[in-house]
Structures are given as C-alpha cells and as structure tokens.
Amino acid sequence: MTKRKTQPPAEKKGLLSVLPLGSVGQDILRIVADSLQGILRIPVDLLEAEPLPPHTFMEARNQYNAMAIIRFLSENHSHNSFKTLGITGKDLCNPILTYVFGEAYMNGPSAVMSYHRLHQGQTEDPVSREQFLDRVVKVALHEIGHTFNLPHCHTGRCVMRASNNLKELDDKLNYLCDYCELFLFESLKKALDVHRNA
C-alpha cells in the first residue's frame, strides 16, 4: 500500500446517485446502479440509506406522495449530485393517481421509484425474483430518462413508453429505442458540459 502524497483534487459532485429511502435490499440497489451505469455509461454513486421524509406520508391514503418526495430530493440532494433517484419499498401515489411506480421531474434533478407493487404476479404468487428485478430496472431507467428530458415514447417496446399497470410494464423491454437513445445521449452530453464547467 502506498500513501498518497498529495490530496486528490476536491471531488466534484457526482452525476447520478441512487438513494435508498428506508431499508432496500442490496440486490435491488446493485442491479439498479449497475444497469443505469451500463446503459447511460456514466458513474453512479450508491448513497447511504435515509428514511423517507415523514411529511411526504399521506395518512388518509396510507401512501407516500411521490411529488413531495421528488421536491424534497431536489431541495436536499441536488448540491451533491446532478441527478438523484430515490428508491423505496413503500407505496407511492400522487394527488391524481391511486398509485405510481415512479415519478420524476422532466429535465430535473430528481426522481423516485417504488418497488412496492412490482412483486405482484397474475395469480396469488409473486413473480420470480428475476422478473421482479427486471421490472425494478425498467422503472428506474424510465424515471431517470425523464430527468434527462425524455418524454413518453410510442415506439415498439421502448422503456420510455408510459406504463400505468404491471401488464404495460411487462410489455416493455429494458431498453431505449434508437430515437430515445439519441435524445438521451444529446441531453447527457449537454448535462456533462454544464457539469464540467460548474
């Protein structure tokens, strides 16, 4: 082991961070971080878990307000990461939908996703761990796509298709169509330029 003689230059903030909100399985965090890193080709930081902000709990619905969570993440995490994806096992909703798999700011600093409903199979039995994790990755990629300004897509089985239920989620593939990929890399390039000059 050699000791560094000089301190490394001050770390710039990360580009993309994955933040567990509450206790989240390591396999979930790992596959999300690895997949985003592989598809976006940028480094992904895995942050220490923190509790869901209590004010985002909607008692009357027994769910957490996804909009309030992304607002919280934008206010509290954008100083150390360019984009932050929160992951929770709790059920999410927003004021107009009974539940959401995830929510993101278009071209914004934060997104949140929940895997609460992603275990559910067609029968009483949950889906396989493999299928569950596949769904998790699709939701993560979709929401992060929105933070890079990707709108909903209607091409084939592109992951940026809107999915309001598990069937629609299962119908999509864990991939970006050519158009979305091009759009994403343009947006990523712009973001990297801003990031480098920050």
Ligand SMILES: [Zn+2]
């Ligand atoms: Zn969407």
Ligand SMILES: [Zn+2]
């Ligand atoms: Zn697409």
